[in-house]
Structures are given as C-alpha cells and as structure tokens.
Amino acid sequence: MGWDSFPKGTLYRKAREIVMGTARNDSLRQIEERLLCIEEYIRQRRRENSSSGQAVCAHGSFDQIELRDSALAVQGWMMLPGAAFDRLIVYINEAEAARATPVEKAELGTVFPTVPHAPSAGFRFSVALAPEQTEGMIDIRVAGVTGGRETALLETWYRGGIESLLPVPPLDLMKRVTIYTCFYITGGLHSYRDFWSAIRRHTDPATLGAVLDWGCGCGRLTRHFISFSGIPRICGCDIDAGAIAWCAENLAPAQFATVPLHPPAPYEDDSFDAVVAYSVLTHLTKDVQLEWIKEMRRILKPGGLFLASVHGESAAFVSFNKEAPNILADGICDSFHGGPQLDGIAPPGYYRGTFQAKRYTLREYSRLFEILEYRERGAINFQDLVVMRKR
Incomplete structure (x- = not known):
C-alpha cells in the first residue's frame, strides 16, 4: 500500500x-x-x-501436513492485520470438511507486535478421508470468516509420497533455497499451486509449449512442473552452477543452464510461453532487477506470461513492523543483505533482501509489460505475486 x-x-x-x-x-x-x-x-x-466481496490471501503458513491411515492432520497459522477471524472453515477438494481448532502461538506475538490477535492465529485440524480422496492431489483450503463471510484464504496442495516422484537433492543444496529443508517439497508444491493457478487464470495451460523457471536453484519449483504440468519443454536456470549440475543429472527431461550474474541468458529471442520466478527479484538490487526483467521480456514469446514474486508492503510489515513505511518511503529498498545462502556463489553485495511498494512495482514493471494481476501475499502467503504479459 x-x-x-x-x-x-x-x-x-x-x-x-x-x-x-x-x-x-x-x-x-x-x-x-x-x-x-x-x-x-x-x-x-x-x-x-x-x-471487498472477495477473500484475500492471508498471512500464514501450513507448518505441518501429515496423511496417516486416511486421516489428514494439518497444523499452521493464518491472520489478517485488520481483524481476528470468528472461525476457520476447512475445505478439502472444494468440499467443506471441518472447522479448524484455534491454537495459541505466542511466538506470533513477537513477529507481529502491533497485531493484538496474532498470538491466537494458530490452528489445527484432522479430517478423515475416504480411500479415493487419498489418491492423487489433495486440495486444502482454510477460510477465515469475519462478520459472517469468508475474508481470507490459506491454500495449498498435498500428495502422499510426492517426494518419491523425483530424486531429492542433498541437504547442502536444499539449504541454499530454503533454511527449512522440510519445506523443500511441501513449500515447492505450495509455490507450484500459486503459479499454476495464476497461469490458469490468464491463459489455457494446454497452449503452453515451453516454460522457464528462472532462478530454479535445485529444482524446488521445477520438479512439480515436471511432474504435473504436462508442458512439453520445461527449462530451469540459475547462477548456482552446483545446483544446476544436480538438476541436469536428476530432473530429466527438463533442461537446465547456468546463467551469469547479469544478462544475457543463453536463450534465443521469443523462446518461452511463460517464465516463472519465485523469490528471485526479492534478492536483486533495483538496477539488476530491471536488467533481468528486460531480459525476460526478450526471451518470452509475444503474449507470453511473466509471473514473479516480490517482497511487497505485506512482507515489509511482517519483517519490519512499524519501520515498514520508512523502509518503503522511496518505493524500493535494496540495502539489506540477503543472507548467507549464496556465499561463495554470488559475489559480496549481489544477493540482497529487497522490498518494494506496490506503487513502485506497478509503475516500473508496466513500462516493460502489461500488468495482468497483482496478488498481495499470492506467493506462499508472504510474497506478492505479479502476473505480466509481453506486449
């Protein structure tokens, strides 16, 4: 905002x-x-x-999902800063299945010190599933109800045995893309749901012949495009040569390439129908962001989609609370170090923690793309998701 x-x-x-x-x-x-x-x-x-007549994406997370003896057990938390929920309704495969039980999470009060209801934002539920419901993908949706209507959603997919569909990378590679290695699979599937749902809102996925996962790391998101999308040509690229080497050896038939710190990428003009980028722009300075956004425009086909996540106002609010307005005063702040994950891979000063206001994102990105959608907290209920089309 x-x-x-x-x-x-x-x-x-x-x-x-x-x-x-x-x-x-x-x-x-x-x-x-x-x-x-x-x-x-x-x-x-x-x-x-x-x-607003539509429910928005909540702040929140699915902290644990287990399927045992046909019982789906889930724990997590969800909230909106403006008001506490009256109740939480659980939907499984779009059918109402249960009410979630509130759980006190005192640590959320530390994360959100200006939100009085944050410590009571935890939840848990267990749902007995019919045998046919445990096969294939399970759609999980928790809806927060305020004043008699659903105002916020926390959504993901789950599939039993999903980690066995493709090889899982070694621990050191996983830690480069997430500090919580248990979320490599479940968080990757959550991301896939976010991007795939956005693609479906703006085009027919059956028309996509080639998609690029820009900043793929060790395949946290790419693996799910391989397993579930049906897109004929799937590519991934990253500055991390070690992660790319592992992907090339283990995530066939997708194609992988190492890219430099600055454009160009090793792809021809008009190569892809869609490019997805989870938490890539969030780690680039303002100038490097714009370099790569221009490069994505070059390699996209006319009419192609560019879907990218950014740290918007909501992420700044979570990360900095009362300092967020000050940090976003100039529209974008790229002065924070991005963490040690890519030490030895990216040179000092390259890997940032970048936060940007919605007004900045819409103004600058619309110079290069048609903005189709800006979905606050639309990427794993933390980062904002921007959907763009090449003119």
Whole structure:
C-alpha cells in the first residue's frame, strides 16, 4: 500500500513527514507517529476487508501436513492485520470438511507486535478421508470468516509420497533455497499451486509449449512442473552452477543452464510461453532487477506470461513492523543483505533482501509489460505475486 492510498488528512501529513525524513522530532515522538502509521495501515486493511466481496490471501503458513491411515492432520497459522477471524472453515477438494481448532502461538506475538490477535492465529485440524480422496492431489483450503463471510484464504496442495516422484537433492543444496529443508517439497508444491493457478487464470495451460523457471536453484519449483504440468519443454536456470549440475543429472527431461550474474541468458529471442520466478527479484538490487526483467521480456514469446514474486508492503510489515513505511518511503529498498545462502556463489553485495511498494512495482514493471494481476501475499502467503504479459 503506497502513501497515495492513505486519506489525505492530518495523520497522513504527519506520518508522511516522519517517513520522508522531513520532520525533526524527538525519538519518542517518532515512535508514536510510526505506530500511528501502522494503526492506519490496519484500519485501511479492515476497510478493504469489509468492502471487498472477495477473500484475500492471508498471512500464514501450513507448518505441518501429515496423511496417516486416511486421516489428514494439518497444523499452521493464518491472520489478517485488520481483524481476528470468528472461525476457520476447512475445505478439502472444494468440499467443506471441518472447522479448524484455534491454537495459541505466542511466538506470533513477537513477529507481529502491533497485531493484538496474532498470538491466537494458530490452528489445527484432522479430517478423515475416504480411500479415493487419498489418491492423487489433495486440495486444502482454510477460510477465515469475519462478520459472517469468508475474508481470507490459506491454500495449498498435498500428495502422499510426492517426494518419491523425483530424486531429492542433498541437504547442502536444499539449504541454499530454503533454511527449512522440510519445506523443500511441501513449500515447492505450495509455490507450484500459486503459479499454476495464476497461469490458469490468464491463459489455457494446454497452449503452453515451453516454460522457464528462472532462478530454479535445485529444482524446488521445477520438479512439480515436471511432474504435473504436462508442458512439453520445461527449462530451469540459475547462477548456482552446483545446483544446476544436480538438476541436469536428476530432473530429466527438463533442461537446465547456468546463467551469469547479469544478462544475457543463453536463450534465443521469443523462446518461452511463460517464465516463472519465485523469490528471485526479492534478492536483486533495483538496477539488476530491471536488467533481468528486460531480459525476460526478450526471451518470452509475444503474449507470453511473466509471473514473479516480490517482497511487497505485506512482507515489509511482517519483517519490519512499524519501520515498514520508512523502509518503503522511496518505493524500493535494496540495502539489506540477503543472507548467507549464496556465499561463495554470488559475489559480496549481489544477493540482497529487497522490498518494494506496490506503487513502485506497478509503475516500473508496466513500462516493460502489461500488468495482468497483482496478488498481495499470492506467493506462499508472504510474497506478492505479479502476473505480466509481453506486449
């Protein structure tokens, strides 16, 4: 949410002065003003939730999913900053199946110190499935209900034995793409559901002849495109030569290539019908982002889709709480180190933790692509998902 979205009253002016650095008040006053910014953020979210007829993506996570003796047991958490849910409804394969039981998670109060209902955002449920329901993909959806209607969703897919469909990479490679190695499979499938659902909203997947997973790492997302998409030509690329070598040896028939830190990529013009990129732009500086976005436009066919995740306002709110408006004051902030995952692979200063306001993303990316959709928290209920089309 950008500053232009706030009501243009006294609070707006004071908050904007603090964030833009034009006010010269003492530290206590700054803290008070920034808390007012967060309160206004929450009030606006509450207004959006009450006025919109569609449920939005919740903040949240499926922390554990198990299928034992035809019983599906799930634990996780979900919330919206604006208001607590009255109840959580569980849908399995689009049919209402249960009510989730609330679970206290005190650690969420630390993550979301400005959200009073955060510590009570945990949930668990167990659903007995018929034998035929345990075969193939299981669609799991938890809907948060507020004021008698569903206001937020937490969704994923699950399939028993999915880890045996293709080889699983060694631990050191998995740690380069996720610090929680148990989420390599389940989180990858969640990502696949996010991207595949977005593709289906904007085109007929049967028309796709070639797709590229840009920044594929050791195949966390690519493996599910191989297993389930039916797309004839699947490619992956990354700067991590070790991960690419493992993918090339273990994830046939997909094709893999190492790419340099800066364009060009080793692909001809108009090569792909779609490019997907989970948490790639989130680790690039502003200038390097734009270099690679232009490169994605080059290798996409006319009318091709570019689906990419970014750290938007919601991710900044989770990561920085009351400091989020200050961090996003200029539209994009690429000054944070991205972590040690690619130490020795990317040179110092290349791998960033980049956060950007929706207004910035729409303005800059629309110079290169037609923006079809901006889905807040649309990538694993944390990053925002941007769907673009090559003109």
